[in-house]
Amino acid sequence: MEITVQHAKELRLTAEEFELIKQKLGRTPNFTELCIFSAMWSEHCSYKNSIKWLKTLPRDGGRMLVAAGEENAGLMDMGGGYGVVFKIESHNHPSAIEPFQGAATGVGGIQRDIFTMGARPIASLNSLRFGNLKDKKTQRLLAGIVHGIGHYGNCFGVPTVAGEVYFEDCYHTNPLVNAMSVGIVETNRTVSATAEGKGNPIFFVGSATGKDGIGGASFASANITEESTEELPAVQVGDPFQEKKLLEACLEVLRTDAVVGMQDMGAAGIICSTAEMSAKGGVGMHIDLEKVPTRQKNMKAWELLLSESQERMLLVAHKGKEDQILEVFEKWDLPCSEIGYVTDDGQLKFYMNGELEADVPAEELVLGGGAPQYEREYTRPAYLDKVAAFNQDSIEDLKDNAAIKTAAENLIQIPNIANKRWVTVQYDSMVGTANTQTNAPSDAAVVLAKGTGKALAVTTDCNSRYVYADPFVGAEIAVAEAARNIVCSGGEPIGVTNCLNFGNPYDPEVYYQFVKAVQGMGEACKKFNTPVTGGNVSFYNQNPSGPVYPTPTIGMVGILDDITNKMSLDYKKAGDKIYLIGTPKNDIGSSEYLHKLQKVEFSNVPSFDLDEEYTLQQVVAGLIKNKQISSAHDISEGGLMITLLEKGFNRNLGFDVQNTTDIRKDAFWFGEAQSRVVVSVPAEASETLEAALKAQSASFTLLGTVTEGSVTIDGVNWDSIQDWKEKYDTAIENLIAEN
Numbered sequence: 001m002e003i004t005v006q007h008a009k010e011l012r013l014t015a016e017e018f019e020l021i022k023q024k025l026g027r028t029p030n031f032t033e034l035c036i037f038s039a040m041w042s043e044h045c046s047y048k049n050s051i052k053w054l055k056t057l058p059r060d061g062g063r064m065l066v067a068a069g070e071e072n073a074g075l076m077d078m079g080g081g082y083g084v085v086f087k088i089e090s091h092n093h094p095s096a097i098e099p100f101q102g103a104a105t106g107v108g109g110i111q112r113d114i115f116t117m118g119a120r121p122i123a124s125l126n127s128l129r130f131g132n133l134k135d136k137k138t139q140r141l142l143a144g145i146v147h148g149i150g151h152y153g154n155c156f157g158v159p160t161v162a163g164e165v166y167f168e169d170c171y172h173t174n175p176l177v178n179a180m181s182v183g184i185v186e187t188n189r190t191v192s193a194t195a196e197g198k199g200n201p202i203f204f205v206g207s208a209t210g211k212d213g214i215g216g217a218s219f220a221s222a223n224i225t226e227e228s229t230e231e232l233p234a235v236q237v238g239d240p241f242q243e244k245k246l247l248e249a250c251l252e253v254l255r256t257d258a259v260v261g262m263q264d265m266g267a268a269g270i271i272c273s274t275a276e277m278s279a280k281g282g283v284g285m286h287i288d289l290e291k292v293p294t295r296q297k298n299m300k301a302w303e304l305l306l307s308e309s310q311e312r313m314l315l316v317a318h319k320g321k322e323d324q325i326l327e328v329f330e331k332w333d334l335p336c337s338e339i340g341y342v343t344d345d346g347q348l349k350f351y352m353n354g355e356l357e358a359d360v361p362a363e364e365l366v367l368g369g370g371a372p373q374y375e376r377e378y379t380r381p382a383y384l385d386k387v388a389a390f391n392q393d394s395i396e397d398l399k400d401n402a403a404i405k406t407a408a409e410n411l412i413q414i415p416n417i418a419n420k421r422w423v424t425v426q427y428d429s430m431v432g433t434a435n436t437q438t439n440a441p442s443d444a445a446v447v448l449a450k451g452t453g454k455a456l457a458v459t460t461d462c463n464s465r466y467v468y469a470d471p472f473v474g475a476e477i478a479v480a481e482a483a484r485n486i487v488c489s490g491g492e493p494i495g496v497t498n499c500l501n502f503g504n505p506y507d508p509e510v511y512y513q514f515v516k517a518v519q520g521m522g523e524a525c526k527k528f529n530t531p532v533t534g535g536n537v538s539f540y541n542q543n544p545s546g547p548v549y550p551t552p553t554i555g556m557v558g559i560l561d562d563i564t565n566k567m568s569l570d571y572k573k574a575g576d577k578i579y580l581i582g583t584p585k586n587d588i589g590s591s592e593y594l595h596k597l598q599k600v601e602f603s604n605v606p607s608f609d610l611d612e613e614y615t616l617q618q619v620v621a622g623l624i625k626n627k628q629i630s631s632a633h634d635i636s637e638g639g640l641m642i643t644l645l646e647k648g649f650n651r652n653l654g655f656d657v658q659n660t661t662d663i664r665k666d667a668f669w670f671g672e673a674q675s676r677v678v679v680s681v682p683a684e685a686s687e688t689l690e691a692a693l694k695a696q697s698a699s700f701t702l703l704g705t706v707t708e709g710s711v712t713i714d715g716v717n718w719d720s721i722q723d724w725k726e727k728y729d730t731a732i733e734n735l736i737a738e739n
Contacts, residue, residue: 003028011038017372024364032350032358035302036365039268040275043539046371049505050537053375053518057532058525063494064533065187069367070280072113072193072263074533075185076495078559082452083187085119088127088180088460088499088555090538095177099144103177104152105238108310110181111156112264115247116313118191118254119183122434123447124153126163126179127460127499127553128423131172131543133415133732134739138167141175142423149179150426155240156247160427161435162445164460167415173543178499178536180555182458184449191254193263195277195285195316195342200260202274202285202340203322205329206246206312208293209269212237214306242311242334249332250313256328258321265312271305271365273314274348278362279369284347287340289357301350301357316342376505378512386602387469392588395598398665401716407597407670408641408718409727414596417638418731440568441650443485443634446560455566457491457558463637464549469590470605471513475520475552477606477674480613481636482556483528487617488632488677490565490624491558493528496521498535498554503547505539513550514539521552527610528617530556567624569633570650576630576706577686578655580640582616582676583699586663592637593670607673616675619698628689629679639670643678644703645724648711654721656712657704680706 008018011034021037022028029037043049059068063077073087091106107124114121126149131138153160158181195202253259261281263273270292274285289304299307317325322338329336343349348365350358364370398404411417429435434448436455444459461482467474483493498521503510525532535555541548560566571578588594589604623629635643648654659668667673681689686702693700704712711718718724 001031003031003034007034011035013038013041017041020372024361024370030358032302032305033360035306036271036358036360039271039306040365041371044267045272046367047537048372049374049376049539050514051367051373053515057518057522059532062529062531064531068532069534072116074495074497075117075190076533076557077187078184078449078452078454080452081187082449083185083190084182084456084557085114085117085185086180086182086497086555086557087113087534088178088497088553089536090499090501091177091179092174092501092538092541095145096174099141100148101237103145103148105310106177106179107149107152108238108240108243109266110179111158111243112266114181114183115250116193116262116264117185118189118251119185120251121158121181121183122432122449123182123445123458124158124160124180125458125460125555126160127176127462128163128165129171129176129548129551130167132169133167133735135172138172139736139739145175145177146423146426152238152240154428156244157431159429159431159435161429161437161447162459165420165423166464168549170543170548174541174548176501176541176548176551178460178501178553180460180497182456182557184452189254191259191262193277193280194261195281195283196260197319197342198344200319200342201317201322201338202287202342203315203317203325203336204292204312204339205315205336206334207239207242207309208295208335209299209304209307209309209312210295211299211303211307212309214303214308238310245332245334246311246313249329249334253325253328256324258317258324260316260318262313262315265314267308269305269307269309270314275362275365277314277316278348279366282346284343284345284349284362285340286343287350289350289352291337291339293335293337301352305350376511377508378515379508380512381509383602387604390600390603395588395594395600401714404665404669404713405718407593407666410597411593411638411670412642412645412724412728413731414592415732415735416592417642419729420732421729422732422736436566441570442489442566442568444489444491444558446489446566448563455560455563457486457489457560459485460553460555461485462551462553464551465590465595466605467517467552468549469603471516471550472520473605473608475517476524476610477608478552478554479521479524479528479530480610480674481634482554483530484617484634486556486558487621488567488569488634490567491560493530493556493558496525496530496532496554496556498532498552500535500537501541501548501551501553502539503542507547510547517550517552524610527614565624567632569647570631571647571653571680571706572630574653574706574708575683576680577683578657578703578706579679579681579689580676580701580703581620581679581693581698584661584663584668584701585671585673586667587673588664588667588671591639591670591672593639593666608675613675616677619693619696620677623679623692628685628692629681631680633678635672635676635678637672639672640678641669645728647678648721649725649728652709652721654707654709654711655704656707658714660701
């Protein structure tokens with residue numbers, strides 16, 4: 001068959017890219033080779049429209065043990081001979097088409113990124129975005145995606161300890177499913193995704209290969225349309241029990257001295273792992289595709305190369321130690337087949353029953369090698385003029401206490417704020433017995449890193465409405481909130497992984513959002529000394545009316561060298577004093593109150609200053625270290641009022657507080673200005689706390705007192721904390737039942 005530019009376009013390559021392929025090969029590719037370039041040069045694998053900007057992020061320093069992007073996940077030093085391995089990735093498009101398997105395989109894929117480096121996963125997190133919860137389609141997507149996450153994670157045996165769920169109309173067609181995993185490893189037991197040593201054998205290990213997932217990387221690099229359901233075969237099918245066996249087998253085989261390198265088969269399957277391992281080691285490979293274990297007969301070469309069947313690894317072994325590899329995988333009853341060997345010419349040569357099917361240079365396929373890199377034009381979005389034109393004086397302030405109470409009742413039942421227990425009860429959060437959150441909730445999840453004497457604080461954060469209002473500042477806030485959550489939990493933030501979810505990069509306004517968000521993220525990461533260890537870019541997240549909100553999700557990890565430094569968010573006892581650390585701001589911009597209750601679509605990003613935020617976090621960290629406060633909870637969605645209520649729910653303790661400022665009532669209670677934390681302290685320790693805050697010139701306000709259970713605002717009783725907790729706990733399930 002004569003390959004033409006039309007074939008290239010059908011495989012989502014451009015005419016220019018087709019010419020570039022011919023130039024690199026010195027000839028016209030055959031169909032299998034064209035499929036290889038299509039997958040490896042897809043947005044999902046090559047980051048061709050984003051890599052130039054990603055390189056501007058802070059990617060070294062701090063506790064980094066491997067360079068950003070060099071391995072399957074980030075690796076940072078915990079001290080004591082241990083490292084923490086972590087990464088976040090998206091599985092948006094597959095989840096939109098087949099919610100259960102799309103989400104399940106997203107969880108499976110991110111776990112493999114962790115244990116392929118030799119680390120044992122100890123915690124899972126996620127960040128989810130859906131459309132309007134009243135919509136039946138949203139409810140179907142929510143149910144399927146949550147079931148998929150819960151099924152895979154629960155069966156695999158890693159606790160889901162934290163996450164976030166948001167509902168906005170723009171995610172109606174294109175939900176976002178971002179999965180994060182965190183593991184620990186002895187730093188002298190890590191393994192690299194590198195192929196080395198001419199003649200060393202190459203093993204395929206794990207589940208047999210089928211036709212599920214073929215072309216998944218290319219599928220994820222295009223808009224979702226009404227015809228996308230026709231691409232259902234691009235969605236993989238997962239088996240968490242098989243992955244559990246694969247985990248144990250991989251960790252066991254790494255304890256031998258037989259392994260040179262290992263990489264999971266994720267996006268683009270065999271071709272991706274062979275290409276990336278070869279390019280990294282400066283070698284080539286000879287692969288006999290007929291030796292790949294399959295579960296379907298008569299699979300073609302290009303199908304074997306591009307299949308994204310789950311639970312598979314590519315492993316390079318030391319020649320002469322093949323028996324050690326085979327013995328371990330036979331013990332775990334997993335397919336293990338020697339499919340080729342390492343060469344020294346840099347070429348990937350794929351054979352089928354002795355016939356050469358493809359011959360391509362590994363370096364020309366990969367990110368950082370010959371894969372194309374583009375810098376798209378970008379233009380300030382027109383809607384930002386509407387944002388700039390917003391004046392909060394056009395919104396009538398709340399008149400009295402009754403109006404404030406009504407707003408609070410409505411706000412606490414908004415799905416973005418209400419208890420997500422309908423979701424979280426489907427996750428096993430306690431398997432492994434390392435999660436400390438059950439009886440002592442904190443802003444970030446705190447997980448014991450058993451065997452190290454330390455704990456990890458982990459979180460995912462991004463308010464995409466803030467990023468929509470101001471991509472630069474909104475991304476700064478995403479990083480700042482993640483760090484604030486870790487600090488408020490007693491941890492020291494050490495590093496970031498990100499999942500950058502945006503619309504079509506060929507839209508100049510979308511690309512503007514992307515560029516400014518990356519720049520804002522970079523500034524904040526530099527400030528908090530949290531280098532970006534790696535992550536994922538997901539473009540083409542669109543709904544029929546346009547792109548989703550720009551959503552640069554931040555996954556952050558922190559260290560607690562001493563678990564006794566953990567700080568929980570809840571009030572401890574009646575009579576304790578409640579303080580606001582930080583400055584009240586006369587600002588309701590982009591708040592849930594303004595958007596959901598006042599129905600304002602375009603408004604300013606909440607007040608934020610990076611230096612002010614950094615100073616606040618240093619103050620709070622010092623108070624926790626010196627045992628000067630009893631609880632800490634940052635102010636985020638819903639403002640001060642929601643923070644005060646959430647602090648009371650765990651122990652059914654209420655509060656009696658006053659507004660002593662002269663700013664707008666709605667701004668004081670419901671504004672989402674950043675850099676504010678609510679703490680509590682025993683009454684007898686309040687003078688010591690105030691003295692410590694004054695010594696650091698920290699802004700603070702005495703709000704009031706913790707009560708036995710009554711909620712009193714400005715002298716007016718607002719019922720009991722149990723009444724508010726009932727509204728908070730049941731809002732989502734009631735909304736689903738009503739619709």
